[in-house]
Amino acid sequence: MREKRRWRKTDIAAEFSHPLPWRKIEAEGLDCDYALLFSKDEADRLFKQLEEEVEYFTEEKAQVRVFGKLHSIPRKQATYGEPGLMYSFSGVQHLARPWTPTLDYIRDAVTEATGRTFNFVLVNRYKDGHDHIGEHRDDEKELDPGCPIASVSLGAARDFVFRHREARGPGPRRHIDPVKLELAHGSLLLMNQPTNTHWYHSLPARKRILSPRVNLTFRRIVSQGQKEQRPSQ
Template sequence: MDKFVIKCKRKNVEEDESGIKLKEPRVNNVEPSVDKELTFRRIRGDNLNCDYTMLYSQKEADELLKECEENLQYNTGDLARVHVFGKWHSIPRKQVAHGDPGLTYTFSGISVPARPWTPLLLRIREKISKVTGQAFNFVLINRYKDGSDHMGEHRDDEKELVPKSPIASFTLGQPRDFIFKHAESRGKEAKRIILPVKIELQHGSLLMMNYPTNVYWYHSLPARKRLTSVRINMTFRQMVKL
């Protein structure tokens, strides 16, 4: 798979809707397969370590999205809000978690308990574990109704995460831009100049965020108001009980 290494020094740069310059990861011209031997595209940079593939065919992904829309139920009330800078805000998307008994996920002032696994989620988890060789006991699901729903910059560094474990990000529905920004190149007091990396996550795709990506890189899903379709994202994780 070495031929799929992405050299992040490439100078192919564009701007997103907010005017931020972005670096396009280099990819080869080979279409990734969707059979048992998946082709992973390796995305590498300054402590950036990700692998990307198409996990399901268009037809399979369409069926899964339909099944998710019919069966998944999302959090409401206090579990649908976050505490940021001393104020409570509604989460700009729908959210729910499933996993092994007793697991929770704490972020931005809320603790999200895991609901029991469903046959649908177990089926997807088994597929991801089979192609990656990784075990997962928890999944956080975000539903974006359209391009207005979004997720701000953050790192997945919660105490419940097993140290150095990968996070498997599975996407269904509307393709969306996923932006990585190096921790030392953010804001007015940036210490280094490292261009952000943008990946368009496709319907039926899997992005593996491997160690040490979440130590050094923030990621986000910025608003794209021109987009009108639903996106569902599942991040499978290995968690511990605190």
């Protein structure tokens, strides 16, 4: 999706043999691109491999305190990436495990499709429609602000909802319609700037869904040192 890039022969071959039809998703301050990245057969294979490879955090590490009470988060999480990378979310620092072969493969496919490189992935596994995630923004300060977040979905298709920050909560300042889409098996959703500063997103519960979904959000993390030297990119 990056316009200015140097073309290599392999890129051109890949581009003409597998042209990805992107669907643009736009609203005030929201800019996303959606495409089917993998065929059903390939997505099936990748999902099965990830189910064998990915090692999720244990329950005690994945607890959150809400209104004084501790709750287990309604999903499983894991982090992978370049050795030594740390990432903090929900108030906990996580050390990235080294890339697995399947995560390697998917990361390269995303790079091929977008012209972007990533050094980290957060894996979220929703075992069925009861598992979900509440409204949030991916606005961690260690993220490279110039790099989109690339979200790959495998397994059960799930609804995905964006809501503008000024149109949520009690007494919303403005009325802005939420943006809803279904994330299909094998799909890729690119969240470009400045989407994550103005819009929250969530994966709401869908109780009729009985099968699991695995979501991979590829990111570019800037280390503190790099950030001080140059604005980067």
